[in-house]
Amino acid sequence: MVLVINFSGGKDSCAMLAYLCEKYPDTEKHVVFADTGWEHKDAESWSRGIVESFGLHLNVARNPNKTFLEMVVRRKMFPGMQTRQCTSDLKRGPIQTWIRQNVTDKLVINCMGIRSEESPNRKKAKHLSRNKSMTNSRRTVWDWNPIKDWNSDQVFNYLKMHNIPLHPVYKYLSRFSCRVCIYMSAHDVHQVKINDPEAFKIIEHLENQIGFTMFQSGSITTI
Secondary structure, eight states, X not given: OEEEEEOOSSHHHHHHHHHHHHHOTTSEEEEEEEOOSOSOTTHHHHHHHHHHTTTOOEEEEOXXXXXXXXXXXXXXXXXXXXXXXXXXXXXXXXXHHHHHHHOOOSEEEEEOOOOGGGOHHHHHSOSEEEOTTTOOSSOEEEEEOTTTTOOHHHHHXXXXXXXXXXOGGGGTOSOOSSSSOTTOOHHHHHHHHHHOHHHHHHHHHHHHHHTOOSBTXXXXXXX
């Protein structure tokens, strides 16, 4: 059995990594970071430092055909709440490809740091489910959400107990996701404008270029 740990560098994936290393110290682990091309500039190096503190190596998976911004330009629209190509094409897909190309073990546990508290859809997700698209005669893959029932306080307390730092972005954003994300609150969008004006301007320009707004409520400039 091998654990493939989906890792973003955010608080939940850090807590999940620490938990898995504590509970399963002797189980083989592969940590994989999905680079959408729209990550915070130090996201990969930050993630690498956290992962290496556990004596593990950070593997990076990318879609070789497109980044987030390239995908938006080609489609002439941003991902939506119901059609999240950013997740399927730039995160889940590349990690699945990485597993197929690099993991030979017959039993793979694909670990993700989603939590029920985050959204109704994540609350509906199963703790453990067989990944039918990844399972074949040579390999069985299970998707596992080991911290699904944790609340935010449990996550923060676990990180504090294990002396794992939070990325500085948490000083002004509630989530460590892409530089600008379709799930951002109005507060977080405003904070991006202040703390990462380059990213704000890129989205503003892209909205004007394709004639499509990132947020259903309107242009990023009016959020």
